[in-house]
Amino acid sequence: MKLTYEGKTKNVYQLDNGNIVLKFKDDVTGENGVFDPGANTVGLTIEGAGKAGLRMTTYFFEKLMEKSIPTHFIDSNIEESTMTVKEAKVFGKGLEVICRFKAVGSFLRRYGAYCEEGQPLDAFVEVTIKDDDRQDPPISKQGLSMLSILSEEEYDTLEKLTQQISTLVKEDLASKGLELYDIKLEFGRDAKxxxxxxxxxxxxxxxxxxxxxxYIEPLALEALLFE
Structure with missing residues (x-):
């Protein structure tokens, strides 16, 4: 395997057959030692976080495969904290897509004059550009099209998939007495x-x-999901 990228929470390796291996780390995003899924810096290291994240990822990707929802997932090895995936090209330099069911986090910080913490949101989709230096700025459908990052038709597909996937995760968690407030997803184009x-x-x-x-911490969430 050839190391091609060292990320905040995982490293990326290229296989000879064109597939990619993701190696999950125990680092998680946050600020000042406090976990925050929306942060763009590593905030802390939690022992076992890599395996826990991979186990949950595998669980949900397999459910998406059953629903014929397109993903890059091929297989995973929990003990080695690795996941083999199809090669994909990100949009521009990378986008993050957040689906919000409750007002919390950065949404609440920005729009708190108009909402209360925990206020219900109807699977609101928000797209941000991955850019640490510019604090991952939000961008609209029209802006993405004007900057040739993706077309308006592709945005519609992105939004539909985001709501479909997020709702599946929300319903699965709800069956275990857990409530999803928001989730951050990433998409790309299959390289082939x-x-x-x-x-x-x-x-x-x-x-x-x-x-x-x-609020349930990531490791505690994994334990609750598989208890």
């Missing part, structure tokens, strides 16, 4: 077919989940 597919991961490290009004 050009189809828009879900990439990266679906884990406690990129979602906010509550139980009876109390």
């Amino acid at each position: 077919t050009k189809e828009i597919i879900l990439i990266d991961e679906i884990s406690g490290g990129n979602m906010r989940v509550y139980k009876e009004g109390q």
